[in-house]
Amino acid sequence: MARVGVDVGGTNTDLVIEADHGVYFHKVASTPHDQSEGVLQGLSELCDQAGVKPDQIDLIVHGTTVATNITLERNGAEVGMITTRNFRDILHIGRHKRPHNFSLHFDVPWQSQPLVKRRNRIPVTERIMPPSGEIVEPLNENEVLEAVALFKKRGIQSVVIGFLFSFLNDAHERQAKVIVEREMPGAFVCTSSDVANVLREYERFSTAAMNAFVGPSTSYYLSNLQEKLVSQGYRANLRVIQSNGSISTVEACSQRAVTMLMSGPGGWCDWRKIRGIVVRYPQYDHGRYRWYICRYQYDS
Structure with a gap:
């Protein structure tokens, strides 16, 4: 079985898959008109690269700046x-x-x-x-x-x-x-x-x-992505990263979309903590138009 992480930004969509035989990374251009297209394209290419079939994936963890971009662009x-x-x-x-x-x-x-x-x-x-x-x-x-x-x-x-x-x-x-x-x-x-x-x-x-x-745009995006994943043979549980680094269900995040405002950067900071990687400078995530800076406080 395998687990997948997907982070959708305004410019790029980054993916990682952790399978029994190794860890593989992939990057594709984001598709702002419908971000689910970039996710599905990246997943397909990543599965080919890792030699993993869609039905062998049991968890997809998804971070996104969709809600963030809606807020900053006022649309x-x-x-x-x-x-x-x-x-x-x-x-x-x-x-x-x-x-x-x-x-x-x-x-x-x-x-x-x-x-x-x-x-x-x-x-x-x-x-x-x-x-x-x-x-x-x-x-x-x-x-x-x-x-x-x-x-x-x-x-x-x-x-x-x-x-x-x-x-x-x-x-x-x-x-x-x-x-x-x-x-x-x-x-x-x-x-x-x-x-x-x-x-x-x-x-x-x-x-x-x-x-x-x-809420309306974000909930539509999440439900649309989930439906497309199922239609293409992915049976994995789709979980969404929240601003505090925790994950939740599509249904819960669709009703409380505000918890996703810093979904991508929040997941990145939490990943550093979980993996035990200690850094002595703030982490940043940048796209074409904006930067996100995360600061994780640790005990020296």
């Missing part, structure tokens, strides 16, 4: 947001930190290039209160339906749901998600409590908004 989905009334500007205000605090003219990226445009952040009536997560105002389902109708009119196919204090009680987020999925079949829908169930609204909302921004 993600048009996102709609349903949030607690009077709090739709949390994504705009942030933590009130600016690149230059006293400059009135300096660009503030999360304001000039918002993940969710203000017109697409729709407030609804609901309220959950700390510290127990008590529901003091039920979710107004009619307002959720009105928001959905507006999203459909504007052609939005990715929706993030973020309510105050949902980390204490996510009942309203789950309730709204059921409505959105029912009324918008095929849309990408996520909730802030599912993506980042943490204290503080801005951190939770912004992470979930990023997930909705990169």
Whole structure:
């Protein structure tokens, strides 16, 4: 049996196969119009080089900069947001930190290039209160339906749901998600409590908004790749590298695409640790347009 590692960048796709009789490396040009084509081409050539048949591979670990490139190139989905009334500007205000605090003219990226445009952040009536997560105002389902109708009119196919204090009680987020999925079949829908169930609204909302921004393209890419692998005789489990160097399933990463933002570089840094290779300088990964630098802290 054999194991394969695949790292897709904007310029090159690198592959390695570890078989019983040795380790083989291969590199092909990436195919930005459909990155799965470069992966399949590289796998086919690598299997020929190593003398391994597709059905002899039992694990494929995949790192990719697909989500990273979507973020940096700002070509993600048009996102709609349903949030607690009077709090739709949390994504705009942030933590009130600016690149230059006293400059009135300096660009503030999360304001000039918002993940969710203000017109697409729709407030609804609901309220959950700390510290127990008590529901003091039920979710107004009619307002959720009105928001959905507006999203459909504007052609939005990715929706993030973020309510105050949902980390204490996510009942309203789950309730709204059921409505959105029912009324918008095929849309990408996520909730802030599912993506980042943490204290503080801005951190939770912004992470979930990023997930909705990169989610549709990333989930399509992963499911498309998995289907093509199966159709070409690969029976291996496909696992995706996350930003922290761990791996997860296609299904999990499709729902939480934000965990893949540093998939490739994260896997590289973790590989150095696992293989016991100690270096005394940062590791870097560069493509045609950008560099990624990883720093692994070790005990000397």
